Amino acid sequence: MRAILDASTRASTLTRRLLVFGRSHAFEPGAVEVDGLVSSLGAMLRSLASDRVQLVLRPGTRAAWVRADRAQLEQVVVNLVVNARDAMPDGGCVTIGTAHVEVPAGDPRLRGSAEPGEYVRLTVADTGIGIDAATLAHIFEPFFSTKSVGKGTGLGLSIVEEAIARAGGFIAVESALGVGTQFAIHLRAAEPAVDAHAATEARRQVADGSETVLLVDDEPRVRAVTARLLRESGYSVVEAASAAIAVAIVERDAAPVDLLVTDVVMPGESGFDLAHRLTALRPGLPVLFISAHAPESSAPHHQAFTEGSYLAKPFTRDGLIARVRGLLEQRRALRA
Numbered sequence: 382m383r384a385i386l387d388a389s390t391r392a393s394t395l396t397r398r399l400l401v402f403g404r405s406h407a408f409e410p411g412a413v414e415v416d417g418l419v420s421s422l423g424a425m426l427r428s429l430a431s432d433r434v435q436l437v438l439r440p441g442t443r444a445a446w447v448r449a450d451r452a453q454l455e456q457v458v459v460n461l462v463v464n465a466r467d468a469m470p471d472g473g474c475v476t477i478g479t480a481h482v483e484v485p486a487g488d489p490r491l492r493g494s495a496e497p498g499e500y501v502r503l504t505v506a507d508t509g510i511g512i513d514a515a516t517l518a519h520i521f522e523p524f525f526s527t528k529s530v531g532k533g534t535g536l537g538l539s540i541v542e543e544a545i546a547r548a549g550g551f552i553a554v555e556s557a558l559g560v561g562t563q564f565a566i567h568l569r570a571a572e573p574a575v576d577a578h579a580a581t582e583a584r585r586q587v588a589d590g591s592e593t594v595l596l597v598d599d600e601p602r603v604r605a606v607t608a609r610l611l612r613e614s615g616y617s618v619v620e621a622a623s624a625a626i627a628v629a630i631v632e633r634d635a636a637p638v639d640l641l642v643t644d645v646v647m648p649g650e651s652g653f654d655l656a657h658r659l660t661a662l663r664p665g666l667p668v669l670f671i672s673a674h675a676p677e678s679s680a681p682h683h684q685a686f687t688e689g690s691y692l693a694k695p696f697t698r699d700g701l702i703a704r705v706r707g708l709l710e711q712r713r714a715l716r717a
């Protein structure tokens with residue numbers, strides 16, 4: 382059985398926009414080379430994929446320039462790769478590639494504001510369980526998930542769709558049960574960045590820091606990846622596997638903590654309770670919550686924390702570093 386669905390730009394409600402990108406991120410479109418973006422994510426994608434899942438990168442023959450928000454496009458790739466991994470419990474292969482394609486006028490996939498012309502097609506293909514036609518009709522809906530509670534919130538694809546719609550593109554999905562699924566992201570081909578190198582350097586300079594981050598997460602793998610991303614950007618990282626350990630570190634004054642980065646759902650004390658305790662001990666301590674669960678559903682009464690204090694898992698390097706930098710700069714501004 383073969384099911385095909387074209388999910389092009391759909392009307393998105395305001396609620397959904399708020400839900401998906403919320404306070405998290407300003408939309409900043411710029412020239413992005415898609416193969417470069419994918420290869421820069423390589424290490425993190427490999428760490429997301431399980432040992433049994435092989436990751437194959439197939440860059441196109443031409444540089445794949447598009448106009449998009451880089452951080453959002455990274456999130457798109459990460460969300461698609463996580464879904465591919467989840468669809469291959471017994472292992473398999475996920476292939477990420479790009480190609481230039483011509484989309485003619487009258488193509489049924491061109492809905493909304495998408496125009497005919499030359500597109501960069503980014504495909505994420507897996508050899509997983511596939512999606513049946515009934516399920517396929519719902520996959521882009523917020524909170525639609527076939528995964529067990531705690532495993533999926535059903536937000537991954539709604540974030541993907543929203544990001545691609547914002548960039549003026551469209552998505553096509555093809556799936557065959559027991560064979561696999563391919564998501565094809567289409568974005569208008571664009572002119573190369575005038576000075577791509579300078580742009581990357583500028584981003585790096587903004588990103589680097591030297592402060593000390595207390596990182597609390599009970600999952601060793603997630604903690605290790607997060608710590609590495611922070612260290613690579615110059616931060617000192619003190620790791621704790623639970624809220625109790627984190628409290629002990631701060632009470633003993635074992636490290637000069639400038640920022641708390643904490644998982645929300647952990648065995649024992651939650652990240653929210655930890656944040657309340659540590660901000661009582663260290664008034665003004667900025668906090669970043671990292672969670673796979675939407676903040677609206679899990680913390681309606683925790684409005685006290687500043688805007689930008691929540692980052693959805695899985696996140697990208699740029700997403701994490703931008704948020705960390707933002708919170709530290711905010712604190713610096715308050716103290717000045």
Ligand SMILES: Nc1ncnc2c1ncn2[C@@H]1O[C@H](COP(=O)(O)OP(=O)(O)OP(=O)(O)O)[C@@H](O)[C@H]1O
Nearest residue numbers: 464465468520526527528533534535536537538562
């Ligand atoms: N590559 C895939 N293979 C098979 N099914 C998929 C694939 N990608 C998505 N799906 C189906 O679409 C549903 C919705 O995906 P989506 O990414 O929005 O949410 P989720 O993965 O369930 O949860 P979350 O992404 O929030 O952790 C999934 O639950 C799954 O049923």
Ligand SMILES: [Mg+2]
Nearest residue numbers: 460464537538
């Ligand atoms: Mg998902």
